[in-house]
Amino acid sequence: MKFKAWLKTITFYEILVGMAATMRHLLRYKPITLQYPHEKRTLPDSYRGMLALLRYDDGTEKCVGCDLCEAACPSRVIRVVSSEVPGEPTKRYASEYYMDMTRCLFCGMCVEACPVDALGMTREYEWAVYDKRNLLLNKQQLLAIGDRSYPVREKRLEFQHPNVAFFNVAFKNLPAKGT
Amino acid sequence: MHPVLDILKDKFPDAVLSVHQDKDRGDLSARVKAAHMLEIARFLHDDPRLAFDHITDVCSADYPDDPERFEVIYHVLSLPHGVRLRIKARVTEEHPVIASVVSVWKGAEFMERETYDLMGIKFSGHPDLRRILMPENYDEGYPLRKDFPAEGRGWRSSFPFLPKMDETAAVSNDNEVPEAEKQVFRAEVGAGSTRRTEELLLNMGPQHPSTHGVLRVVLELDGERVVKATPDLGYLHRGVEKLSEGLAYMQIIPHTDRLDYVCSMTNNYAYVRAVEKLLTLAVPERAEYIRTVVAEMQRIIGHLFWLGTQALDIGAMTVFFWTFREREVLLDMFEKLCGARLTLNYFRIGGVDSDFTPDLARRMNEFLDTFQAHINEYDSLIANNRIWIGRTKNVAVISAEDAINFGLTGPPLRGSGVKYDVRKMEPYGAYDKVEWEVPVGKNGDTYDRYWIRMEEMRQSARIIRQCLAQMPQGPIIADAPQIIPPPKANVMRDMESLIHHFIIFTQGFKPPKGETYCATEAPKGELGFFIISDGSPRPYRMKIRAPSFIHMGAFDHMARGYLISDIITIFGTYDIVMGECDR
Ligand code: SF4
Ligand code: SF4
Numbered sequence: 062m063k064f065k066a067w068l069k070t071i072t073f074y075e076i077l078v079g080m081a082a083t084m085r086h087l088l089r090y091k092p093i094t095l096q097y098p099h100e101k102r103t104l105p106d107s108y109r110g111m112l113a114l115l116r117y118d119d120g121t122e123k124c125v126g127c128d129l130c131e132a133a134c135p136s137r138v139i140r141v142v143s144s145e146v147p148g149e150p151t152k153r154y155a156s157e158y159y160m161d162m163t164r165c166l167f168c169g170m171c172v173e174a175c176p177v178d179a180l181g182m183t184r185e186y187e188w189a190v191y192d193k194r195n196l197l198l199n200k201q202q203l204l205a206i207g208d209r210s211y212p213v214r215e216k217r218l219e220f221q222h223p224n225v226a227f228f229n230v231a232f233k234n235l236p237a238k239g240t
Numbered sequence: 241m242h243p244v245l246d247i248l249k250d251k252f253p254d255a256v257l258s259v260h261q262d263k264d265r266g267d268l269s270a271r272v273k274a275a276h277m278l279e280i281a282r283f284l285h286d287d288p289r290l291a292f293d294h295i296t297d298v299c300s301a302d303y304p305d306d307p308e309r310f311e312v313i314y315h316v317l318s319l320p321h322g323v324r325l326r327i328k329a330r331v332t333e334e335h336p337v338i339a340s341v342v343s344v345w346k347g348a349e350f351m352e353r354e355t356y357d358l359m360g361i362k363f364s365g366h367p368d369l370r371r372i373l374m375p376e377n378y379d380e381g382y383p384l385r386k387d388f389p390a391e392g393r394g395w396r397s398s399f400p401f402l403p404k405m406d407e408t409a410a411v412s413n414d415n416e417v418p419e420a421e422k423q424v425f426r427a428e429v430g431a432g433s434t435r436r437t438e439e440l441l442l443n444m445g446p447q448h449p450s451t452h453g454v455l456r457v458v459l460e461l462d463g464e465r466v467v468k469a470t471p472d473l474g475y476l477h478r479g480v481e482k483l484s485e486g487l488a489y490m491q492i493i494p495h496t497d498r499l500d501y502v503c504s505m506t507n508n509y510a511y512v513r514a515v516e517k518l519l520t521l522a523v524p525e526r527a528e529y530i531r532t533v534v535a536e537m538q539r540i541i542g543h544l545f546w547l548g549t550q551a552l553d554i555g556a557m558t559v560f561f562w563t564f565r566e567r568e569v570l571l572d573m574f575e576k577l578c579g580a581r582l583t584l585n586y587f588r589i590g591g592v593d594s595d596f597t598p599d600l601a602r603r604m605n606e607f608l609d610t611f612q613a614h615i616n617e618y619d620s621l622i623a624n625n626r627i628w629i630g631r632t633k634n635v636a637v638i639s640a641e642d643a644i645n646f647g648l649t650g651p652p653l654r655g656s657g658v659k660y661d662v663r664k665m666e667p668y669g670a671y672d673k674v675e676w677e678v679p680v681g682k683n684g685d686t687y688d689r690y691w692i693r694m695e696e697m698r699q700s701a702r703i704i705r706q707c708l709a710q711m712p713q714g715p716i717i718a719d720a721p722q723i724i725p726p727p728k729a730n731v732m733r734d735m736e737s738l739i740h741h742f743i744i745f746t747q748g749f750k751p752p753k754g755e756t757y758c759a760t761e762a763p764k765g766e767l768g769f770f771i772i773s774d775g776s777p778r779p780y781r782m783k784i785r786a787p788s789f790i791h792m793g794a795f796d797h798m799a800r801g802y803l804i805s806d807i808i809t810i811f812g813t814y815d816i817v818m819g820e821c822d823r
Contacts (some may be wrong), residue, residue, distance in 0.1 A: 075624035082620045083558060093565055107594070109579035132746045135491035168494035168585045174745040176731055176738060182579070 104184045109167050111185040112160060113207035114200065115178070122204065123179035126155035133174035138165045158200035163193055183210035242268050244323055247289055252280060264520045265756050269326035274312070277329050278339035278365075284316060284325070285344045292316040292325060294660075295341075295647045296759070297790075298351035299783040300359040301772055302386045309333040310361055314341070315757055315770070315785070319644060319658065322665050326757065331361060340366040347647030350793035358384040358481075368424065373474035373822060383482055384781075390486040425458040427468035427800075439467055442804070446475050450553045450808045453818025457795075461804060469799040469807065471792045476822040484782045488748030489515055490589060492782070497583040499784065500820035503542040503763050505574075507820075508587035509535050510760035513668060514769035515589050517758045519723060519751050526714040527591040532669035533604070533707045534577070534586065534596075536700040540611075541570050542763030542815070543693045543700075550690070550812040551622060554631050559621055566614055569607055573600055590724045591717030601708050608701050615697055623694075632686040636798045636810040639684060646794040649787055650765025651692045652814055656684030662761040674706040686813040693815075696763075723749040748777030757785075764788055764815050788814065788821035 069075070095102060104110070115123050126143025142157035172180045183206060190196060198206075245259040248270055255276035260269045272280055284292040296315035303309060308330035317324050331338055340363035341348045352363045353372040360382035363369060371378060381388055422441055445456040454475035460468040480499065484492045496511045497504040509531060516523060523531075548563035571581045577600060578586040578593055586593050622628040638648070643656040653660055661678045663671040679695035681688030717724055725744045726737035753775040759768040765787025774780040791814040799810050 070626075075626065079621045079625060082617055093568070105576045105579065107577075107579040108575065129742065129745050133491070135487055135494050166494045166497075166583065166585075167580065168497075168583070169579070170491065170494065173725070173728075174741075176741060178728070178732075 104186075106184075108184045108186075109169050109182045111183050111188055111206055112162070112165065112171070112203065113181050113183050113210055114158065114203040115181050115207045116204065122154060123177050124155045124158065124175075125177055125179070126153045127176065129174045129176060130171035130180055133170045135168065135170060136164045136166050138162070139171060155200065158203065160198045160203060162188070162196040162198060181207065181210070183207070185210065242323075244268060244290060244318075244321075244325060245270060247287070248280075248284075251283060251287075252276065255280060262754070262756070265517055265754070267326060267756055268324065269328060269755075271328050271330075274329040274331050274338045277312075277327075278341060278344070280327065281314070281341040281344045284327075290318060291320045292318045292323075293644050294319050295345035295347045295351070295645075296324070296757075296766070297647075297768060297770065297783065297785040298341075298348055298355055299770060299781075300355045300361055300384070301781045302359060302384065304386050306330070307332065310336055310359060312338050312355065312361055313770070313783075315768070316345075319660055324757065324759075336360060337362045337364050339364050340369075342366055345647065346642075346645050346797070347790060347793050350789065351647075354789070358382055360385065370424065371474075373477040375474070383479060388482075390482060425468065425470045426460055444807065446472075450811060452549065452811065452816055453821075455792075455811070455816070455818055455821070457807070459799075459804065459807065464803050464805075466799050466802055466804060466807065469796050471795050473789070473792060473818075474822050476818045478823065480823045481782055481784060484779055486778065488777050489751070489779065490744075490748060492779075493587060493589075494583070494585045497585055498819055499786065499823060500542075500762065500764060500767075500788070500817045501582060502545050502817055503538040504582060504584050505534050505538040505586060506542075506760065506762040506767065508585065510758070510762065510767040511769050512587045512589050513760055514756065514758035514771050515751070518754060518756045518771055518773055519589075521590055521718055521720060521723065523591055523718055524715045525712050527716045527718075529670045529707050529711040530592050530596045530716060531587070532671060532674075533704050533711075534574075534592075535669065536704045536707075537570055537573070537604075539700045539763045540697050541567050543697050546693060546763075546812070546815045547618060547690075550809075550815075551628075553808045553812050554628065556622055556625075556628065559618055562614070562618065562621075566607075566611065573603055573607075576600060576603075588717060588724070590720060591715070595716050596711070601711075604704065604708060608705055611701050612698070615694060619694065629687065631806075631809055632690060632813075634683070635686045635802060635806050636813050637683065637685045638794065638798050642797065643684065643794075646797065647790050648765070648794060649790070650761070650763070650815075651689045651696070652765065652791055652794075654678065654692050655681040655689035657682055662759050662766055666759065668760070670707055670710070671703070673710065674703050676703050686809055689813050750775055750777050759785070762787060764817065764820070765791065767820075784820075784823055786820045786823060788816040788818070789823075791816060792821060 117123055126141055128141050128143065131139045131141050138161050140159040141155050143153050144156040146152040146154050169182060172182055185206065188196070241259070242261050245261065245268060249256050249259055252272070255273045257271040257273060284290050294317040296317050299313050301311045301313065303311065310331050310333070312329050312331065314327040315324065316327065329338060338361060340352055342352065343365070349367065350372065352366055353369060355361050356363060356369055357371040357373050370376060374383065425441055426439070440461045442459045442461055443456065444459055446454040456472040456475065458470045458472060459466055480495055483495060487495070493508055493511060496507040499507045544563040544567045548560040551559035574584055575581050577596065578584050638652070638656055640656040640658050643653050644658060649660065657680050659678055659680050664678055676699045679692045679699065681692050721740045725741050730737035731741045751773045753773060755770070755772040757768055757770040759766045766785065767787055768785035770783040770785065771779050772781040795810070799807060802810065
């Protein structure tokens with residue numbers, strides 16, 4: 062027993078074992094590093110990336126200015142100013158909508174809170190900027206992000222909430238309650 | 241009445257004001273007179289019928305309208321009997337002094353310092369009562385008091401003590417630190433030092449790469465030997481506890497992600513369990529299984545991360561790359577599961593956010609098929625390697641009694657041979673439905689703690705496999721419309737759900753009045769949340785028992801006498817994450 066241990070010591074046995082493992086990897090060399098920015102991963106549909114405001118299929122904004130996202134946000138990212146739709150006193154919309162993305166936790170609480178699914182999280186993540194002030198987004202910018210990611214978004218919303226597809230065509234085909 | 245409370249009441253008929261056993265939650269608590277605290281603590285610790293040998297936490301709460309304004313709360317645990325007890329003592333604002341229990345439980349040192357720092361309660365007889373998380377010269381009061389605004393003192397740019405970017409830097413005339421300031425880092429006279437020359441004070445960190453974040457340690461050195469090591473914490477203090485006093489219960493979940501950001505899921509888990517215990521809310525079985533699976537996935541990630549970085553600190557590069565390769569596979573799965581890789585925010589009060597799909601289960605099983613071989617691979621690289629053994633065997637040895645006395649938990653405690661695991665002692669999730677073992681070490685050195693973490697990864701793989709096989713069908717979130725937002729599909733269709741949805745997201749739910757402590761076994765140790773609710777939608781006080789913070793309390797004890805090059809290993813052996821340590 063002693064002899065064996067001694068033999069192992071002078072032959073650097075454990076180093077050889079380790080080197081064998083390393084060499085095996087060298088032979089079965091499978092690179093798993095991705096050459097980002099030249100290569101990019103495909104992100105899953107449920108990815109929680111940049112936030113965006115969405116529109117119905119006919120182009121009207123979904124947001125009804127209800128302030129729920131503002132109330133739900135744990136980090137006070139969102140500021141909503143809601144007003145009446147001109148000429149239609151029963152309808153409201155967000156006349157101004159700001160997001161301070163420097164504070165966002167990307168937790169998705171706002172998306173969960175929105176009762177009309179007007180908010181969505183996109184698969185955009187390359188939002189590094191030189192000036193922090195560029196991360197204070199207004200409604201137009203957020204809608205633009207939504208427009209860019211629209212096809213993706215639609216898939217995800219359908220995937221998450223089966224009824225959203227109906228809502229997308231502006232309250233047409235509303236299914237019966239309880240189905 | 242629980243026998244522990246009876247014994248306590250019989251022994252101290254005057255000092256114990258009242259005892260209470262929570263019917264719904266099972267928490268035992270006792271209110272005692274502050275003047276007798278030390279006496280009671282010693283009795284609790286020494287009496288074999290009680291044997292409260294493990295200090296879990298010391299914290300405090302502020303009741304500004306009460307004549308006795310501050311409440312100091314001690315959580316103690318009896319490892320032989322498996323009982324937790326909460327001792328509460330009130331002190332007044334004019335005279336916020338209570339006897340320190342450091343002489344009974346050494347681990348109380350850091351906890352009491354934190355209580356002093358954040359609430360301003362003075363502990364008489366404490367060996368080193370200084371601020372710990374806040375800067376030492378902070379003079380704006382005690383942040384956790386209720387009269388300190390939850391918003392803080394305004395915006396960062398308006399703080400007078402922060403340098404303005406357009407101003408020229410102030411000229412410092414003296415680089416030498418005054419002798420009085422150095423004194424706290426020096427060991428008491430007579431410790432260490434053999435060949436009397438002069439001890440060197442060496443500042444290590446906060447930017448040292450091996451400190452896993454921003455931790456500063458002041459080392460007093462005699463040659464290459466460490467005579468005293470004083471951790472200086474708080475560089476990453478964000479005031480999560482204060483922050484959560486201003487947030488609804490649901491909104492705190494994403495903030496808990498940022499505590500121990502290596503394994504954010506376990507923080508979510510610990511937090512939602514505490515809230516569910518407070519609400520006495522039952523979770524559907526499928527959700528329990530999913531929670532167990534993801535918590536164990538996080539444990540594997542945490543230990544892989546630890547192994548990689550610890551090996552890297554010691555000088556083995558390959559292990560780091562290999563462990564991160566496996567970690568990546570698991571992170572991809574999390575991304576699929578909940579859309580994020582690191583700050584997962586997956587748990588919800590009453591269940592989980594999204595379902596663990598069969599596709600994910602298949603991917604998980606595939607991962608587990610090769611995972612055993614991967615662990616053996618790491619072992620073949622380092623387990624017998626003479627450098628690894630030389631750097632870890634008999635380094636940072638802590639005996640079982642000391643480990644318990646310091647309040648250590650998790651692998652550092654089990655490495656010393658104490659078989660304490662919250663998952664076994666107070667089973668939650670699906671841990672009591674699957675077979676697994678708690679690995680314990682013998683020598684209490686760094687090598688044993690390494691071995692334990694390797695073994696825990698194997699056990700985690702075992703747990704996940706059984707859970708995936710047993711996972712029942714069913715809902716993934718409890719049905720409690722007062723507390724849990726209704727499914728989105730219903731919100732858009734029926735009025736009642738819409739109203740609940742609005743109320744929950746604007747006001748939050750109101751848990752019953754009460755307080756509870758709930759411990760969860762995180763990869764780092766016992767992560768506990770103590771919540772006091774006053775019946776409002778926001779926690780009145782939330783205390784996070786962060787294992788990393790409490791382990792740092794034993795750092796000096798474990799580092800004394802070792803070489804300066806071992807300090808890196810000793811940091812690593814706790815698996816500290818400063819985000820959790822400083823909160
Ligand atoms: S993702 Fe979270 S932090 Fe960001 S805006 Fe939405 S709720 Fe606020
Ligand atoms: S985004 Fe949704 S939650 Fe926010 S104001 Fe608009 S409709 Fe309301």
